[in-house]
Amino acid sequence: MTPSPEGLSSRRAALQLLDAVLRRGQTLDSAAQKVSLPDRPLALAIAGETLRRLPDLDAAIDGVTRQRLPDDAKARAVLRMALAQKVALNVPDHALVATALPLVEGGPRRLVHGVLGTLLRRGLDLGKEARLPPEVEARWTGHWGEEVVAAARRAIMRRPPLDLSFADPGQAAGFAAEQGGEQLASAHVRLHGGRSVAELPGFGGGGWWVQDLAASLPARLIPPAAREVLDLCAAPGGKTMQLAAAGHAVTALDRSESRLRRLSDNLARTGLAATTLAADALEWSGGPFDAVLLDAPCSATGTFRRHPEVLYRARPQIIAEAAALQRRLLAHAAGLLRPGGTLIYAVCSLERDEGEAVIEAAGDLRLHPVEAAELPAGIAPAPGGWVRVLPGMLEEHGGVDGFFIARLVRPGA
Numbered sequence: 320m321t322p323s324p325e326g327l328s329s330r331r332a333a334l335q336l337l338d339a340v341l342r343r344g345q346t347l348d349s350a351a352q353k354v355s356l357p358d359r360p361l362a363l364a365i366a367g368e369t370l371r372r373l374p375d376l377d378a379a380i381d382g383v384t385r386q387r388l389p390d391d392a393k394a395r396a397v398l399r400m401a402l403a404q405k406v407a408l409n410v411p412d413h414a415l416v417a418t419a420l421p422l423v424e425g426g427p428r429r430l431v432h433g434v435l436g437t438l439l440r441r442g443l444d445l446g447k448e449a450r451l452p453p454e455v456e457a458r459w460t461g462h463w464g465e466e467v468v469a470a471a472r473r474a475i476m477r478r479p480p481l482d483l484s485f486a487d488p489g490q491a492a493g494f495a496a497e498q499g500g501e502q503l504a505s506a507h508v509r510l511h512g513g514r515s516v517a518e519l520p521g522f523g524g525g526g527w528w529v530q531d532l533a534a535s536l537p538a539r540l541i542p543p544a545a546r547e548v549l550d551l552c553a554a555p556g557g558k559t560m561q562l563a564a565a566g567h568a569v570t571a572l573d574r575s576e577s578r579l580r581r582l583s584d585n586l587a588r589t590g591l592a593a594t595t596l597a598a599d600a601l602e603w604s605g606g607p608f609d610a611v612l613l614d615a616p617c618s619a620t621g622t623f624r625r626h627p628e629v630l631y632r633a634r635p636q637i638i639a640e641a642a643a644l645q646r647r648l649l650a651h652a653a654g655l656l657r658p659g660g661t662l663i664y665a666v667c668s669l670e671r672d673e674g675e676a677v678i679e680a681a682g683d684l685r686l687h688p689v690e691a692a693e694l695p696a697g698i699a700p701a702p703g704g705w706v707r708v709l710p711g712m713l714e715e716h717g718g719v720d721g722f723f724i725a726r727l728v729r730p731g732a
């Protein structure tokens with residue numbers, strides 16, 4: 320028996336990850352739980368890079384095959400992965416061929432060998448802008464226009480910077496100066512150049528946590544005077560920590576016990592305090608609270624830079640189901656507020672149906688427009704008074720995740 324080429328098991332795992340995402344609609348992270356620890360980093364990198372450039376990789380493959388390979392053909396999956404390793408991971412040609420062919424053993428090995436040989440000989444140029452899946456491009460062009468889609472195409476090609484939120488805003492400035500970071504908001508530091516969390520000073524000490532700048536905006540809009548604050552879909556707790564650090568008395572509720580354990584670990588690490596509750600937000604009653612933060616479960620399409628698989632998972636039915644749940648969560652959350660209390664509704668989604676359309680149906684709640692001065696420079700409120708964070712915003716600083724945020728008030732104080 321010939322020995323397996325080095326790295327074959329990681330490629331096999333990557334193939335399974337792609338299948339889990341594209342055929343079964345799983346997230347990469349959840350599918351990766353089944354991959355052995357030694358294989359996991361490379362398998363995730365290969366699957367992630369493949370998803371990042373999928374339409375362009377397919378175009379290259381289709382350009383040299385006489386008969387179009389079906390979308391779900393194993394040969395196509397293996398070719399996509401091999402080519403992604405070429406363009407994004409600098410894997411030498413001999414290694415990517417040697418690890419691709421055993422994956423189609425007993426199948427179209429000659430075809431895969433032929434296509435790879437042709438493309439590698441010609442040189443693979445996928446262009447500077449990645450095409451997004453056609454249905455996503457059509458939907459986002461309809462929602463936000465061509466310029467935003469062009470910005471999203473550029474954004475998916477770049478490694479996003481590392482954003483940190485600080486418990487003590489006073490510490491952020493010193494950290495930024497020391498580490499060569501930039502501050503785009505108070506209590507925030509952005510680091511460029513692929514810095515890893517483990518190498519940064521103070522992680523164990525708990526003064527800061529990783530949080531995209533856009534994801535830090537909802538908690539910033541909770542009124543400072545609100546005492547009792549409910550964080551309704553709280554885990555893993557980025558926003559809970561912001562609220563606790565700002566001095567609110569926080570109740571952090573989430574349906575998932577395992578995610579809530581991560582929230583408790585995060586609180587322990589940062590030395591911040593919140594009451595935690597494992598419950599279904601739709602069934603839970605309590606309060607009334609001075610403010611509620613509803614960071615609702617969503618398609619997460621705004622996180623496509625770090626999680627390119629969201630572009631494939633967010634099919635129309637998934638978006639419609641999420642939107643229906645978001646409306647129910649918003650209606651229930653409104654009932655947990657005292658009259659005059661503030662509700663911040665947020666989703667890390669680039670879909671109108673999960674943002675603007677949800678608050679248009681917000682019943683008695685009144686929109687309290689967000690002012691430009693409440694947001695970092697480069698992110699302006701939408702004319703309607705809510706915040707729609709889009710690809711292209713802060714692009715020269717490394718961009719931000721897509722988000723929708725609205726501040727609503729329960730009438731009758």
Ligand SMILES: C[S@@+](CC[C@H](N)C(=O)[O-])C[C@H]1O[C@@H](n2cnc3c(N)ncnc32)[C@H](O)[C@@H]1O
Binds near residue numbers: 553556573598601614
């Ligand atoms: C977008 S994530 C929250 C992220 C979190 N706010 C943060 O900043 O770290 C959505 C959360 O909603 C929770 N969730 C989904 N449906 C829920 C429900 N019916 N009741 C309570 N939590 C729910 C999920 O477990 C998930 O942790």
